[in-house]
Amino acid sequence: MQFSSFTDWILENGISSQTLELLVAITLLATIVSIARYIFGSKTYGIYAPVILAIAYSYTGLKYGLSVTVIVILTTLLSYSILKRVRMHYITRIAINYCMLSISLVIFFLIIDRYGLGLENMSQIPPLAFISIATLSDFFIKQYVQKSFKTSLTILLSTLIVSTIGWYVITRNHISGYIINNLWIVPVLIIINIFIGQFKGLRIKDYFRFKSITKENVVK
Amino acid sequence: MLLNKKYNDILGLNRRNQEYVRPFNSPSAKAIADNKILTKKILAKEGIKTPEVYKLIKSKKQLRFLDWESLPKSFVVKPNKGTGGNGIIVFYGKKKGETAWIRPSGEVMNKRDIILHIENILEGRFSMGSKSDIAIIEERVKTDPLLKQYSYKGVPDIRVICFNNVPIMAMTRLPTKRSNGTANLHSGAICTGIDISTGITTYSMQMDVKSLLSDTYEDIETTTDLKENKKLSGIQIPNWDEILRIALICQKSSKLGYIGVDIALDRDKGPVVFELNARPGLGIQVANKTGLRARLERVKGLEIKSIKHGIRVAKNLFGGEVEESIEAISGRKVVNITEKILLFHDDGKDPAKSNKEIVTAFMDTGIITSRLSRSLASRIGFLEAIKHFKSLGIPDSFPTLQEAQEYIDKNSTKLLQGTSIRRIAKIIDEQTINIKPVIEARIKISGEIKSVEMVITEDTTHPVVIGRNDLKGYLIDTSKTFK
Numbered sequence: 269m270q271f272s273s274f275t276d277w278i279l280e281n282g283i284s285s286q287t288l289e290l291l292v293a294i295t296l297l298a299t300i301v302s303i304a305r306y307i308f309g310s311k312t313y314g315i316y317a318p319v320i321l322a323i324a325y326s327y328t329g330l331k332y333g334l335s336v337t338v339i340v341i342l343t344t345l346l347s348y349s350i351l352k353r354v355r356m357h358y359i360t361r362i363a364i365n366y367c368m369l370s371i372s373l374v375i376f377f378l379i380i381d382r383y384g385l386g387l388e389n390m391s392q393i394p395p396l397a398f399i400s401i402a403t404l405s406d407f408f409i410k411q412y413v414q415k416s417f418k419t420s421l422t423i424l425l426s427t428l429i430v431s432t433i434g435w436y437v438i439t440r441n442h443i444s445g446y447i448i449n450n451l452w453i454v455p456v457l458i459i460i461n462i463f464i465g466q467f468k469g470l471r472i473k474d475y476f477r478f479k480s481i482t483k484e485n486v487v488k
Numbered sequence: 489m490l491l492n493k494k495y496n497d498i499l500g501l502n503r504r505n506q507e508y509v510r511p512f513n514s515p516s517a518k519a520i521a522d523n524k525i526l527t528k529k530i531l532a533k534e535g536i537k538t539p540e541v542y543k544l545i546k547s548k549k550q551l552r553f554l555d556w557e558s559l560p561k562s563f564v565v566k567p568n569k570g571t572g573g574n575g576i577i578v579f580y581g582k583k584k585g586e587t588a589w590i591r592p593s594g595e596v597m598n599k600r601d602i603i604l605h606i607e608n609i610l611e612g613r614f615s616m617g618s619k620s621d622i623a624i625i626e627e628r629v630k631t632d633p634l635l636k637q638y639s640y641k642g643v644p645d646i647r648v649i650c651f652n653n654v655p656i657m658a659m660t661r662l663p664t665k666r667s668n669g670t671a672n673l674h675s676g677a678i679c680t681g682i683d684i685s686t687g688i689t690t691y692s693m694q695m696d697v698k699s700l701l702s703d704t705y706e707d708i709e710t711t712t713d714l715k716e717n718k719k720l721s722g723i724q725i726p727n728w729d730e731i732l733r734i735a736l737i738c739q740k741s742s743k744l745g746y747i748g749v750d751i752a753l754d755r756d757k758g759p760v761v762f763e764l765n766a767r768p769g770l771g772i773q774v775a776n777k778t779g780l781r782a783r784l785e786r787v788k789g790l791e792i793k794s795i796k797h798g799i800r801v802a803k804n805l806f807g808g809e810v811e812e813s814i815e816a817i818s819g820r821k822v823v824n825i826t827e828k829i830l831l832f833h834d835d836g837k838d839p840a841k842s843n844k845e846i847v848t849a850f851m852d853t854g855i856i857t858s859r860l861s862r863s864l865a866s867r868i869g870f871l872e873a874i875k876h877f878k879s880l881g882i883p884d885s886f887p888t889l890q891e892a893q894e895y896i897d898k899n900s901t902k903l904l905q906g907t908s909i910r911r912i913a914k915i916i917d918e919q920t921i922n923i924k925p926v927i928e929a930r931i932k933i934s935g936e937i938k939s940v941e942m943v944i945t946e947d948t949t950h951p952v953v954i955g956r957n958d959l960k961g962y963l964i965d966t967s968k969t970f971k
Contacts, residue, residue, distance in 0.1 A: 306502060355604055358613050414574045414614065416674060468507060470500040477703050478770075480693075481777055482494035 272449045285448075290323065292447050292454065293438040297322050299457045300437065304430045306464050309473025312427040313407035320400050321427065322434030327397035330435055332390055334428070336373070336401045341424065343372040344405040348412065358413075365409065369402050497779030499770060504746075508651065508784065512745025513766045520742045521766040522616060524568050524624060527742070534741045536734055537760045539564070543625040551606055551623075556587050556599055559625065563589075565602065567609040568622040573672045575614030577605060578628060578642065592641040592669030629760055632753035634726055638662050638678075638711055638718055642669035645752045646682070646725065648735035649768050649780070651745065653792040655732045655802040656783045658682040659775045660689065660725065665713040673771055678711065680720050681776035685807015686822075686965050687728025691777050692720040705774050722963060729799065731759050736795045738764055821934045822963045825851050830932035831952065834869030834908060839930065839937050843868075849933070850950035851964050857913055858958050860929060860942040861951040870927050873907040874944060877925045886921045889914055896923060913943050934962070 271279065279285055297319040304310040304318075312318045325333035347368040351361045380387045404427075411420035437443055447453050470478075499508075513521075520526050528538045542563060545551050561582040567575040579589035579597070588598040597605075606623045608614070615621040628643070635644045642663030649656045659681050663669045666676030673679050673695055680692040693705040694712065710717040725731065735749040738761060748768025754760045773780050786805055792798045826848050833843040847864065866874055880902065886892035892914040896903070903912050909925040924943045931940055933954070940958045 309501070355600065357604070358608050358611060415572070419674060466506070468500075468503040470495060470498060471502060473703075474498070474500040475495065477705075478495070478498045478773060478779075480705065480707065481498060481773055481779060482492050 272451075274451060275448055278451075288448060289444055292451070293323065293326070293444065294319060295454050295457050296437055296447065297434040299461060300434050301430055302461055302464050304426070304433075306467055307471060309471030309477075310426040310430060311423050312430050313404070313411070313423060317404060317407050318427050318430045318434060321404065321431035322438060324397040324400040325431060325435040326439050328393045328401075330432065332387060332393060333397070333401060333435070334432075335387055336376075336398055337404060337428065339372060339376050340369060340402050340405050341408060343369050344408055348409055362406065362409065365405060366402070369405055373398065373402070494779075497782035498773060499780035499784065501770065503781065504767070504770065508746040509767055512651070513747075514743065517743040517745075518766040521744060521747070521764040522569055524566070524570075524763060525622065527761075527764050530741050531738065531761055534737050536737055536741075537754075537757050539629055539760060539762070540627040541624060542627065545606055545610070545623040545625070548607060548610060551603060551610070560627075561589075562628040564624075564626050564628050565605060565609070566624050566626070567614040568624055569615040569619070570609075570621070571614070571616055572674070573670060575605075575609055576670070577602075578669070580628070580641075629752045629762075630755040632726060632755055634723070635660070635662070635753060638714075638720065638723070640665045640667075640669055640714060642667070642671060643752050645671050645750045645762055646731060647765075647768065647772065648732065648749050648751065649772060650735050650739045650747050650749065650798075651784050652787045652790060653736055653739060653795070653798040654787040654790070654805075655684055655735055655799065656787065656806070657772050657776055657778075657780055658684055658731075659772045662711070662720075664694075664711070666694075673769070678708065678720065679705075679771060679775040680723075681772070682725060683807060684732075685803040686963075687725040687731070688963060689721055689723040689725070691775055693771075693774050703771070705771070724963075726753060727759055732799045732802070733795055734759050734761060736798050740795075821936075821961065822965050823851055823934050823959075824965050826950070827851065827933065829952065829954075830937075831864070831868060832930035832932070832937075834927075834929065839932075842930075844932075847952050848950065849931075849952040849954050851959060851962075852953050853956050853959060853964070855953065855955040856957055857926065858940050858942045858955045859945045859953040860927070861947040862944055863947050864951040865927065865942075865944045868929070870908060870929075870944065873909050873925055873927060876905075876907045877903070877909065877944075882923060884920075884922060886914075886923070889916075889921055892921050892923050910941060915943060915945070917945070933958075 275288070278288060298315055301312060301315050301318050304312065321333075321337075328336065344365060347365045348361075351364060377390060379385070380390050404424075407427075408420055408424055411423055520530060525541075525544065528541065531538055542559060543554065545554065562578075562580050564579070565577045570576065577597070578592055580592055581590045582588070583590060583596055586598065588596050589602070590596055609621055609623040612618045612620045631639065631643050638644065639662045644660055644662045646658060646660045648658045659679050661671040661673060662678040662680065663671050664676055664678055668675060671677045676695060678692055678694050681690040682688070683690055692708050694708050696704045696706045709721070710719050731751055734751060735747075738749045739745075739747045742764050744764065744766055746766075746768075748765035750762040750765065751759050752762050770780065783806055787801065790801065792801065828846055829849045830844045831847050832839060833845075835842055837843075845868070860870075862874060865871075880899075883895070886895065896912045896914070900912070903909065903925075908927055910928050911926045912923050913926045915922060915924055924945060926941050926943050928939050929942050930937060931952075932938075938958070940954075942952075
């Protein structure tokens with residue numbers, strides 16, 4: 269691939285193309301999360317979870333990534349519903365949940381190896397990507413404990429949608445290639461975020477939330 | 489939808505944070521609201537009541553030495569820096585012969601369960617940023633009987649949003665079975681808007697549990713899961729002016745420019761402040777069916793001289809305008825305590841052709857039958873009746889009501905003969921018992937023409953006084969009483 273002279277200079281000075289791609293992807297993903305939050309009103313598990321999930325999906329592929337996500341969430345729900353009946357400290361409960369997660373992922377990989385289920389070649393995927401997806405469990409359980417199951421599930425869905433959009437954007441070769449060659453886009457992203465940071469208008473979600481106020485019988 | 493101008497009146501999260509929370513709530517003021525112990529201390533200095541603290545547990549060591557026997561039958565455990573009602577457990581009673589307490593759901597928690605919960609609070613499981621916290625064991629507020637009728641087990645509270653020392657909007661949150669007795673809207677508590685001027689409830693809503701979108705509401709008219717569901721609109725919140733005053737004192741003492749004050753009505757103590765909120769939620773707009781932004785902009789920059797001034801501004805700017813809405817919801821009309829009415833002459837003509845005059849009537853729920861002054865009665869066609877009554881030589885007063893009744897029974901034919909007098913009424917006026925003629929007159933009140941019975945009395949400040957018999961189906965707005 270032909271790079272611009274500035275990109276070439278960076279790559280020649282100790283930064284690998286993979287690192288540069290990842291760093292640029294993070295700026296894009298972070299902007300996607302801030303647009304999703306402040307323009308659309310989509311609440312995610314902070315900024316870390318959707319960014320790390322999108323990057324993990326770029327390594328695993330969306331199909332594998334989402335199937336591991338489903339296993340992680342189902343195991344978390346199962347383990348939490350059992351553990352909440354047992355009297356114990358919060359962190360120990362989370363620790364047991366991670367142990368159960370490891371077991372269920374091992375079982376899942378064994379099943380895939382044996383039966384395929386359309387998810388062959390999973391062993392080729394770097395394990396760190398799966399571990400990154402597994403951290404979603406912590407975010408999910410925290411919301412579940414503090415708020416409600418419905419709230420946690422809604423935020424999980426928003427996180428997955430934003431992560432999937434992020435995955436789509438960073439895995440398009442022409443997009444990542446263009447940004448790597450046009451690194452001035454990174455400061456532009458900063459400016460976009462400054463504008464989003466100043467945005468005072470209603471979020472798209474607010475239009476649905478407050479729809480009833482705009483109907484008849486409105487009193488100022 | 490996006491082009492609907494009505495959305496301009498609504499306050500969204502972006503604007504709330506940028507235009508109101510950040511500029512008007514300093515970090516030190518927010519720190520007060522986010523710390524319940526500090527809030528209690530500051531409010532105590534101003535003479536504002538908060539639930540009494542029984543114990544403060546700062547460490548596991550302190551928890552180990554807690555004297556459980558000294559705890560009362562009912563109490564509340566809450567984190568000092570908790571958010572959104574998380575980590576709050578209410579206990580209603582103690583299990584006989586055991587160190588165990590009963591929750592609103594009927595669940596029994598023994599000492600070990602409570603210790604575990606408090607340990608979780610200390611570890612920061614419910615606090616902002618998961619930082620280590622202090623557990624508060626405090627008094628359980630005993631709900632005022634009025635709001636208790638509309639709540640399932642828990643304690644309902646009233647939230648007043650204040651800005652620039654003016655109460656802007658208010659709502660009450662009523663615990664339901666679905667919300668497990670908590671006043672948390674996300675758990676399914678009912679939220680009812682309150683008219684800032686009168687303290688009368690207006691619209692109600694509940695989170696739509698079926699909706700996939702979070703924070704979507706459905707309008708409701710009655711409570712949803714009580715044995716006997718009750719209509720939610722038209723409830724007069726007790727101590728309304730006092731509630732507004734307390735909310736403004738809380739704003740002043742906390743120095744939060746934009747604040748949500750949560751107040752509960754205690755059966756014995758009256759209004760008690762639960763907590764101050766530096767980032768109050770926006771669902772209050774749905775319950776009031778009106779936008780916060782329009783109201784906030786109307787008070788921005790106003791110079792408010794005192795708490796009384798702030799309340800007056802709120803009542804003038806935002807009050808009374810929901811009267812029609814109350815009528816629409818409750819089927820009841822709102823009348824002011826002194827109201828201009830039309831009084832038709834007794835000329836037997838159709839109301840459209842009949843002579844009429846505008847008079848100021850006083851609404852008095854302390855009397856049963858409405859009253860009409862003698863000179864006005866004479867003017868509108870009852871002169872003959874008054875002359876006839878006067879000519880009968882009736883005693884000026886009677887020693888007892890029974891004797892007055894006996895006189896009426898004995899002379900009823902003579903009293904009612906040949907005039908427009910319908911009946912004779914016994915009335916007590918300035919501790920004197922006397923009898924007066926009752927006529928039937930036509931009035932137009934709040935757009936409605938009706939025939940009412942009126943006692944002809946001596947001339948007083950108000951030529952017409954409307955009594956309880958004719959006030960059925962009306963709500964009286966006392967806010968515009970004496971200007």
